Amino acid sequence: MNALISADLLRRLEQLQLLAVRRSKSSLKGERRSRARGLSVEFADHRNYVLGDDLRYLDWNLLGRLDRLFLKLYEEERELPVRIFLDASESMSFGFPAKFDFARQVAAGIGYVALCGFDRVGLTIFPDAAAQRLSPAENLTESAARGALRTVRGRKSSLGYFQNLHALHAGGAAQFNPALKRGAMEARQAGIAVVLSDFLDPDGYEEGLKALVGRGFQVYAVQILAPEELDPSTFGDLRLVDSETGKEQDVTFGKFRLASYQASVAKYVQRLREFCKGRGIAFFSVSSSADLGDLLLQQLRAAEVWG
Amino acid sequence: MNFLSPIGFAFAAALPVVVGFYLLKRKRVVRVVPSTLLWQRFLAENQANSPFQKLRNQALLWLQLLLLALAVLALARPYFSGTTGKSSLQVVILDASASMQATDESPSRFGRAQSEAIKLIDGLKTGFGSGDQQMLVLVAGATAEVRQGATSDRAALRRAVQAARATDSSTRLGDALRVAESLTRDLPQSEIHLFSDGAGVDLKEFEQHDLPLLFHRIGKRSENAGIASLDVKISPEDPSQRAIFTSVVNYGIQPLISTIELRFNGQLVETKPITVPVGTATPLVFLAQQGEDGVFAVRLPLADDLLADNEARAVSLLPRPIHVGLISRGNRFLEKALAASSPLVDVTVLPDYRPNDPRFDVTVLDDVSPGFWPPGNVLAFHVASTNWFEGPISVIDSPAIVDWRNTHPLLRFVGFDTVQIAQSLAVKAPGWGIPLVDSPSAPLLLAGELGRQRIVWVGFDVLQSTWPLRLSFPIFVANAVQWLNPATVAANRAFLHPGDAIRLPLASPPENSSPVSRLDHAVLLRPDGQKVTLPIDPLARDLVYASTDIQGIYQLSIGTNRTDFAVNLLDANESRIQPGDALNMGRRGDVLPASLKRANLESWRWFALAALAVMALEWWWFHRRTA
Numbered sequence: 001m002n003a004l005i006s007a008d009l010l011r012r013l014e015q016l017q018l019l020a021v022r023r024s025k026s027s028l029k030g031e032r033r034s035r036a037r038g039l040s041v042e043f044a045d046h047r048n049y050v051l052g053d054d055l056r057y058l059d060w061n062l063l064g065r066l067d068r069l070f071l072k073l074y075e076e077e078r079e080l081p082v083r084i085f086l087d088a089s090e091s092m093s094f095g096f097p098a099k100f101d102f103a104r105q106v107a108a109g110i111g112y113v114a115l116c117g118f119d120r121v122g123l124t125i126f127p128d129a130a131a132q133r134l135s136p137a138e139n140l141t142e143s144a145a146r147g148a149l150r151t152v153r154g155r156k157s158s159l160g161y162f163q164n165l166h167a168l169h170a171g172g173a174a175q176f177n178p179a180l181k182r183g184a185m186e187a188r189q190a191g192i193a194v195v196l197s198d199f200l201d202p203d204g205y206e207e208g209l210k211a212l213v214g215r216g217f218q219v220y221a222v223q224i225l226a227p228e229e230l231d232p233s234t235f236g237d238l239r240l241v242d243s244e245t246g247k248e249q250d251v252t253f254g255k256f257r258l259a260s261y262q263a264s265v266a267k268y269v270q271r272l273r274e275f276c277k278g279r280g281i282a283f284f285s286v287s288s289s290a291d292l293g294d295l296l297l298q299q300l301r302a303a304e305v306w307g
Numbered sequence: 308m309n310f311l312s313p314i315g316f317a318f319a320a321a322l323p324v325v326v327g328f329y330l331l332k333r334k335r336v337v338r339v340v341p342s343t344l345l346w347q348r349f350l351a352e353n354q355a356n357s358p359f360q361k362l363r364n365q366a367l368l369w370l371q372l373l374l375l376a377l378a379v380l381a382l383a384r385p386y387f388s389g390t391t392g393k394s395s396l397q398v399v400i401l402d403a404s405a406s407m408q409a410t411d412e413s414p415s416r417f418g419r420a421q422s423e424a425i426k427l428i429d430g431l432k433t434g435f436g437s438g439d440q441q442m443l444v445l446v447a448g449a450t451a452e453v454r455q456g457a458t459s460d461r462a463a464l465r466r467a468v469q470a471a472r473a474t475d476s477s478t479r480l481g482d483a484l485r486v487a488e489s490l491t492r493d494l495p496q497s498e499i500h501l502f503s504d505g506a507g508v509d510l511k512e513f514e515q516h517d518l519p520l521l522f523h524r525i526g527k528r529s530e531n532a533g534i535a536s537l538d539v540k541i542s543p544e545d546p547s548q549r550a551i552f553t554s555v556v557n558y559g560i561q562p563l564i565s566t567i568e569l570r571f572n573g574q575l576v577e578t579k580p581i582t583v584p585v586g587t588a589t590p591l592v593f594l595a596q597q598g599e600d601g602v603f604a605v606r607l608p609l610a611d612d613l614l615a616d617n618e619a620r621a622v623s624l625l626p627r628p629i630h631v632g633l634i635s636r637g638n639r640f641l642e643k644a645l646a647a648s649s650p651l652v653d654v655t656v657l658p659d660y661r662p663n664d665p666r667f668d669v670t671v672l673d674d675v676s677p678g679f680w681p682p683g684n685v686l687a688f689h690v691a692s693t694n695w696f697e698g699p700i701s702v703i704d705s706p707a708i709v710d711w712r713n714t715h716p717l718l719r720f721v722g723f724d725t726v727q728i729a730q731s732l733a734v735k736a737p738g739w740g741i742p743l744v745d746s747p748s749a750p751l752l753l754a755g756e757l758g759r760q761r762i763v764w765v766g767f768d769v770l771q772s773t774w775p776l777r778l779s780f781p782i783f784v785a786n787a788v789q790w791l792n793p794a795t796v797a798a799n800r801a802f803l804h805p806g807d808a809i810r811l812p813l814a815s816p817p818e819n820s821s822p823v824s825r826l827d828h829a830v831l832l833r834p835d836g837q838k839v840t841l842p843i844d845p846l847a848r849d850l851v852y853a854s855t856d857i858q859g860i861y862q863l864s865i866g867t868n869r870t871d872f873a874v875n876l877l878d879a880n881e882s883r884i885q886p887g888d889a890l891n892m893g894r895r896g897d898v899l900p901a902s903l904k905r906a907n908l909e910s911w912r913w914f915a916l917a918a919l920a921v922m923a924l925e926w927w928w929f930h931r932r933t934a
Contacts, residue, residue, distance in 0.1 A: 091342050092341075094340070198341065200344045201342075201344075229340075234338055237334070237335045238336050238337075239338065240343050240346060241338065241339045242343045243339050243340065243341050243342070249346065251349045252349075257349070260348075260349075261346075264345060264347075265345050268345060
């Protein structure tokens with residue numbers, strides 16, 4: 001657990017709660033206000049008594065005053081489904097520290113805040129475990145961890161949540177769009193969707209994000225790039241091999257072209273940022289070497305992801 | 308455009324190498340990256356840079372080939388002849404000496420000099436306005452000749468250069484440089500272009516002159532042997548035979564082993580083998596019978612670089628008796644010395660000379676003033692009553708002999724070390740003669756030519772001295788008879804070097820005849836077959852012809868009289884055709900060949916600059932694609 005997130009950070013995260021812009025649409029009880037009427041301490045409305053209603057909810061004061069039967073209605077408090085899409089593709093295994101490690105830390109932080117708020121956390125990890133070249137034993141462990149992470153609820157589950165996160169491996173091609181689309185369709189209720197990825201899929205990221213937004217998710221996109229990607233230090237005549245597709249490309253790269261490369265990266269990130277902004281997606285781009293506390297406690301808080 | 312270092316083109320071999328680099332795949336470091344997505348723009352560019360064995364049409368390739376081509380051109384040091392900057396007057400001097408006929412350059416050194424000069428002419432900036440340049444062509448052969456005055460007319464300059472011919476003369480650049488100096492003295496922006504092999508050139512006289520001289524050296528090597536001297540004399544052993552003295556010099560790089568031919572009037576007389584070590588001269592003597600007047604010619608049958616010095620000729624006339632008249636009151640020393648001076652001498656002793664006496668070839672006056680002055684050449688001892696001297700004639704006692712000029716033919720092998728004189732006449736040295744023996748106060752022996760008369764004047768009576776007892780006395784008398792003999796004078800006159808004037812004394816018309824009775828013209832047949840008619844001035848005493856620029860026999864005919872003149876190079880310095888490394892200007896230093904000067908005319912800097920510009924363009928081009 002400590003490998004993912006420090007105790008100090010956990011303590012500070014405990015004080016936070018996810019802020020949902022929309023009312024929860026979950027069917028399960030929780031601590032979030034919802035449009036549904038149910039049992040809680042928050043009065044919502046009155047309605048006429050009909051035969052068969054629970055007499056415990058009769059408004060006796062109104063009966064005495066008006067001599068008519070009214071039933072008191074209360075707001076139902078439901079849970080907030082938090083779905084985290086974790087990119088575990090091969091490209092995420094790069095960087096020092098690895099992008100995947102940083103992504104897991106972020107997932108752990110967000111998940112912990114959600115679990116502390118009695119929200120349900122669901123982790124969608126893509127690509128599938130089968131795409132990863134693991135040994136049978138590792139595959140078994142991986143599958144078990146993924147299965148366990150599919151739905152996690154309650155603060156007590158946080159330890160298991162962290163352990164399962166720790167057991168994950170990165171590998172295989174991302175398949176970003178299919179993964180997000182499937183996640184959007186599978187979700188019974190929309191909630192908060194956090195996408196942790198480097199967004200470096202040759203097939204793009206637009207369809208997947210659109211699907212989430214279209215399903216009604218409140219989407220947070222966190223792009224994690226390795227320091228090496230932002231500031232490459234290898235120069236010369238290179239033959240670049242794409243870690244996911246295996247495609248080879250020749251590049252002559254020197255220090256004099258660094259600025260050009262960085263401009264290219266900035267342009268890519270900016271395009272992603274603008275795409276997100278246009279669809280109401282909160283976007284964060286961080287380096288895997290960035291301070292986790294700064295991201296969780298400062299940036300996400302400033303963006304009112306939680307408060 | 309020409310190139311100073313054509314070897315620089317060897318670097319052009321690098322051009323295919325550049326193309327080869329583009330054909331070769333680059334060896335690349337394989338590196339796995341998370342995604343090539345961020346490298347897309349670099350990938351797209353680089354795909355064009357990866358020909359994969361197939362050459363693609365790339366601007367970078369062309370730029371690099373252009374850059375390399377310009378660099379190769381710059382290395383070859385191109386130059387444009389004649390682009391000599393701002394000089395307003397250029398004086399072209401073509402060395403037309405015999406060594407310029409050497410064929411180590413193609414077609415000859417002179418031909419090469421002509422083509423170089425024409426390149427200079429082609430580069431002449433002509434046109435309207437202040438940038439107009441003028442050029443002047445001087446040919447320095449036997450004489451310095453302005454072939455074309457200062458002009459901007461390239462065609463006229465080219466014609467002048469093309470019409471010039473090399474002569475058989477020795478190198479005489481001094482006159483040409485003096486002319487050039489006078490022309491360029493007041494023009495600070497002027498240049499003198501000297502096209503020469505620099506062989507046998509000595510310009511020490513110009514060491515104090517600031518000549519704007521550019522030396523264009525012509526010539527590659529020295530592979531030459533030649534005849535350096537030739538003389539024909541009566542054989543000392545057998546007066547009926549002729550001794551032909553000659554010497555052969557070898558300035559080649561290998562010892563000369565060859566033969567040398569002697570011809571008389573074109574007929575082969577004798578052939579001798581000859582071996583001449585490198586850098587030395589080997590003397591040789593031929594003995595030959597001579598039945599008539601004619602021309603002896605020696606010839607080296609060689610095909611070396613310079614043919615002009617492989618043959619020499621000498622006009623040899625049959626010896627005639629020398630009639631010597633000794634006007635003396637009696638001097639047995641002198642009589643015996645005269646009789647022994649030559650086997651051909653016929654001495655007549657007279658106490659005085661009268662008008663009816665025969666005309667002598669040489670008249671010797673021994674302390675006698677004759678009643679009638681004898682015509683012809685005179686050897687006078689202690690004769691005061693003449694009109695040869697200006698001023699009073701005094702007498703000095705016991706004059707000491709302090710100096711004598713033994714380089715003169717008269718004093719050859721003659722010394723005055725042990726000669727004492729009791730008394731001598733003291734005269735002031737006249738303008739016609741040079742003192743050969745000097746005392747501290749007056750000349751004791753004078754020799755010279757007054758009018759057409761050769762005179763040797765000895766100021767003292769030989770009987771008043773110890774000279775007749777010395778060996779030098781008969782030698783002197785023999786030398787004097789030889790020097791005064793009209794036949795020797797004629798023979799000397801007939802032996803010339805190119806550029807020397809042919810001079811033939813004309814017989815004085817009789818007093819009572821009209822000047823017009825003399826023939827009014829002479830015909831000269833030159834060695835090249837050309838016939839020249841020379842008008843004879845009725846009042847002239849000599850017939851002179853100066854255009855002896857080629858060697859050979861010049862036949863001068865006046866009426867039925869024919870006189871031959873032999874013009875020979877016979878110059879060991881000219882036979883040494885090794886191109887000079889520099890022109891020696893005395894203390895001023897040497898003028899190096901114009902390659903250094905010509906650096907100003909070179910255009911490699913422009914090519915290097917262009918290469919730099921292309922390099923910058925290539926750099927910019929490369930980065931423009933990546934920016």
